[in-house]
Amino acid sequence: xxxxxxxxLLTVSDLTPGEMEGIFRTADSFLDLSSRTVKKVPSxxxxxxxxxxxxxxxxxxxxxxxxAKRLSADVINITTSQSxxxxxxxxxxxxxxxxxxxxxxxxxxxxxSGVPExxxxxxxxxxxxxxxxxxxxxxxxxxxxxxxxxRKGRLKGLRVAIVxxxxxxxxxxxxxxxxxxxxxxxxxVGPPTLIPKDRGDWNAEVFxxxxxxxxxxxxxxxxxxQLERATANYIPSLKEYAKFYGISPSVLQSARPxxxxxxxxxxxxxxxxxxxxxxxxHSGILDQVHFxxxxxxxxxxxxxxxxxxxxGNA
Amino acid sequence: MPERSSDNTxxxxxxxxxxxxxxxxxxGHLHIRDGKVAGIGDLEIPRSGKGPxxxxxxxxxxxxxxxxxxHFREPGFEYKETIATGSQSAxxxxxxxxxxMANTDPVNDHPGVTLDMIRKADDIGLCRxxxxxxxxxxxxxxxxxxxxSLAQAGCVGFSDDGYPVRTSRLLKRAxxxxxxxxxxxxxxxxxxxxxxxxxxxxxxVATELGLRGIPNASEEVxxxxxxxxxxxxxxxxxxxxxxxxxxxxxxREAKRRHLNVTAETCPHYFxxxxxxxxxxxxxxxxxxxxxxxxDRLAIIEGLRDGTIDMIATDHAPHxxxxxxxxxxxxxxxxxGLETALSLGIVLVRxxxxxxxxLLYLMSVRPARAFGLPRGEIREGGRADLVLFDPDGMxxxxxxxxxxxxxxxxxxxxxxxxxxxxxxxxGRKVFDxxxxxx
Numbered sequence: 001x002x003x004x005x006x007x008x009l010l011t012v013s014d015l016t017p018g019e020m021e022g023i024f025r026t027a028d029s030f031l032d033l034s035s036r037t038v039k040k041v042p043s044x045x046x047x048x049x050x051x052x053x054x055x056x057x058x059x060x061x062x063x064x065x066x067x068a069k070r071l072s073a074d075v076i077n078i079t080t081s082q083s084x085x086x087x088x089x090x091x092x093x094x095x096x097x098x099x100x101x102x103x104x105x106x107x108x109x110x111x112x113s114g115v116p117e118x119x120x121x122x123x124x125x126x127x128x129x130x131x132x133x134x135x136x137x138x139x140x141x142x143x144x145x146x147x148x149x150x151r152k153g154r155l156k157g158l159r160v161a162i163v164x165x166x167x168x169x170x171x172x173x174x175x176x177x178x179x180x181x182x183x184x185x186x187x188x189v190g191p192p193t194l195i196p197k198d199r200g201d202w203n204a205e206v207f208x209x210x211x212x213x214x215x216x217x218x219x220x221x222x223x224x225x226q227l228e229r230a231t232a233n234y235i236p237s238l239k240e241y242a243k244f245y246g247i248s249p250s251v252l253q254s255a256r257p258x259x260x261x262x263x264x265x266x267x268x269x270x271x272x273x274x275x276x277x278x279x280x281x282h283s284g285i286l287d288q289v290h291f292x293x294x295x296x297x298x299x300x301x302x303x304x305x306x307x308x309x310x311x312g313n314a
Numbered sequence: 315m316p317e318r319s320s321d322n323t324x325x326x327x328x329x330x331x332x333x334x335x336x337x338x339x340x341x342g343h344l345h346i347r348d349g350k351v352a353g354i355g356d357l358e359i360p361r362s363g364k365g366p367x368x369x370x371x372x373x374x375x376x377x378x379x380x381x382x383x384x385h386f387r388e389p390g391f392e393y394k395e396t397i398a399t400g401s402q403s404a405x406x407x408x409x410x411x412x413x414x415m416a417n418t419d420p421v422n423d424h425p426g427v428t429l430d431m432i433r434k435a436d437d438i439g440l441c442r443x444x445x446x447x448x449x450x451x452x453x454x455x456x457x458x459x460x461x462x463s464l465a466q467a468g469c470v471g472f473s474d475d476g477y478p479v480r481t482s483r484l485l486k487r488a489x490x491x492x493x494x495x496x497x498x499x500x501x502x503x504x505x506x507x508x509x510x511x512x513x514x515x516x517x518x519v520a521t522e523l524g525l526r527g528i529p530n531a532s533e534e535v536x537x538x539x540x541x542x543x544x545x546x547x548x549x550x551x552x553x554x555x556x557x558x559x560x561x562x563x564x565x566r567e568a569k570r571r572h573l574n575v576t577a578e579t580c581p582h583y584f585x586x587x588x589x590x591x592x593x594x595x596x597x598x599x600x601x602x603x604x605x606x607x608x609d610r611l612a613i614i615e616g617l618r619d620g621t622i623d624m625i626a627t628d629h630a631p632h633x634x635x636x637x638x639x640x641x642x643x644x645x646x647x648x649x650g651l652e653t654a655l656s657l658g659i660v661l662v663r664x665x666x667x668x669x670x671x672l673l674y675l676m677s678v679r680p681a682r683a684f685g686l687p688r689g690e691i692r693e694g695g696r697a698d699l700v701l702f703d704p705d706g707m708x709x710x711x712x713x714x715x716x717x718x719x720x721x722x723x724x725x726x727x728x729x730x731x732x733x734x735x736x737x738x739x740g741r742k743v744f745d746x747x748x749x750x751x
Contacts, residue, residue, distance in 0.1 A: 090635070110640070112640035113523055113524035113641065114641050133525075134526070135523060135524030170524060173522070196521040197516075198517045198518040
């Protein structure tokens with residue numbers, strides 16, 4: 001088994017390239033399951049996974065839920081609308097309560113950056129970051145890389161352009177880290193208002209012109225644009241954003257002929273992705289959803305199947 | 315607890331007498347009697363019967379420290395701090411005079427609140443508490459407070475701290491009006507529009523942690539505004555908690571133009587950078603935020619060349635349950651009264667300042683800038699004194715601070731400089747040997 005050193009998955013930086021490859025191998029073996037009639041393995045039987053979502057999310061929550069259920073774990077979903085969060089119970093109290101109820105793993109999505117890490121230092125169970133504020137979304141980066149590897153056959157040496165709102169994107173932050181670790185060269189494409197000025201050790205080239213930015217790229221990853229960015233004047237209008245940064249069949253002419261297009265979803269059609277039908281064979285967007293389940297099974301399995309609780313390895 | 319007994323005489327024996335206000339730095343003894351400094355230097359120390367003789371071990375005796383910027387939270391937020399716990403925290407850190415900010419509940423925008431604060435502090439009898447009145451009623455940035463009545467009640471300056479003075483026009487009126495009482499208007503310089511919900515310094519650390527950044531310009535825009543407005547008045551502008559290199563440059567330039575401006579910084583701005591947010595989380599969250607190394611060095615340079623007049627603490631207690639939260643949600647502020655002197659001594663050890671300059675920045679200068687008759691050791695003068703061991707090492711906040719709160723990024727850090735005793739009006743209000751951490 002490709003065991004992980006870390007008891008939690010909080011950021012991509014928790015992982016080594018070898019561990020990522022191990023996750024991909026494990027995901028591959030689980031993917032075979034989905035073509036069987038009985039899509040379950042007993043790996044996490046008797047364990048409880050709590051999906052604690054403080055932000056609306058259909059895709060990620062469902063993906064984690066299916067992943068945990070295929071591993072035979074008991075799954076509880078808690079979302080802000082139905083929990084005592086609305087009664088003002090503090091975050092820490094909520095998580096401690098969940099732990100006291102016997103959860104072995106908590107998958108947490110939260111609008112504030114740093115919450116999963118903060119929680120992980122205060123509880124004994126495994127903590128998996130399912131997206132925190134603007135900070136990280138490690139399983140998304142893993143499934144993105146896994147999709148690229150499946151479609152391209154390799155990672156090292158590829159050139160990827162990440163297009164859009166880098167500043168507010170946890171998907172971008174996790175991907176920039178993960179891609180650099182795996183030997184991919186990363187470009188960031190977007191208007192200056194949506195790209196952080198201080199990029200420290202991010203090894204990424206910045207482009208403001210889309211065609212120039214994606215030229216010669218093997219992969220173009222469009223990010224979701226939060227529609228409120230226009231009202232906050234990060235961009236003048238959605239129309240102008242779509243005009244300059246929308247991914248369309250004609251724009252993709254600038255990329256490599258076999259370019260792969262990814263998007264973490266949900267897509268604002270007509271804004272960041274235009275006329276997907278026109279580049280259907282280049283789109284990896286549904287693959288991402290499919291491979292996401294395998295990646296999350298692998299992460300849950302590698303963190304939780306060993307029987308060691310979080311504090312043991314911390 | 316304060317001593318109010320007939321033991322009103324002390325001899326501090328074999329101490330280093332250090333008073334930057336008069337260039338005093340010598341070995342000797344000091345005699346306190348009836349609240350005053352009765353003698354300095356080569357005194358005859360009585361064998362017995364004339365009050366306790368305290369062996370000074372070569373420790374430093376200096377004017378009691380003066381903090382022009384603290385939050386004692388009373389009235390209204392007694393679960394964070396009270397005048398009593400804040401005073402204990404202050405005297406254990408060597409502070410004998412503390413100016414307390416107006417953002418209480420009710421706001422200190424009325425003489426009744428001011429008088430109540432002073433009365434409580436007097437009853438407690440530890441440090442002197444000098445209230446700072448609000449600039450605007452309810453800190454709302456609309457209506458000027460009755461500054462005259464507040465000054466009569468004992469306010470030593472005016473500030474909407476927590477918020478900047480909201481409009482340029484209000485600032486102009488406040489500076490003009492307060493000038494007739496000779497009291498400073500203290501501004502928390504922040505363009506909140508530019509801060510835009512930021513929670514830490516804008517920079518690489520914020521990028522990486524995915525936290526919203528507060529740019530340096532947020533401070534500098536308002537410092538610029540304030541200085542330009544100041545120029546049109548006869549007022550005294552005091553800039554609170556300077557944190558950026560650009561703001562230091564602006565103040566330096568303004569002083570060259572002889573504007574009536576003073577400025578403070580806080581120990582955390584010369585001790586830490588935004589890197590501290592990575593490990594101390596909300597205990598490293600304050601406003602203005604911890605900045606870059608370049609800013610930190612510029613702050614030190616400002617202290618060295620006199621651009622920054624003084625070190626204040628911005629002691630801002632918050633309860634653990636408030637800080638134990640998502641970083642975004644936790645309130646801004648850290649406590650500072652018990653670590654300020656030690657962090658200053660770290661600068662001395664690093665060769666950035668000499669001890670005399672440090673004490674000047676922490677007692678003489680703030681007292682003078684705020685018109686407080688404090689900050690010197692003279693025969694016949696008020697005996698507000700601190701006795702400290704500059705080499706004594708201690709672990710900050712372990713087992714606990716005397717403040718009611720513990721929100722400090724320095725908790726657990728080994729620091730040099732141990733306050734041994736503090737005297738206010740000749741009374742021993744703190745004695746390390748009698749307990750206290």
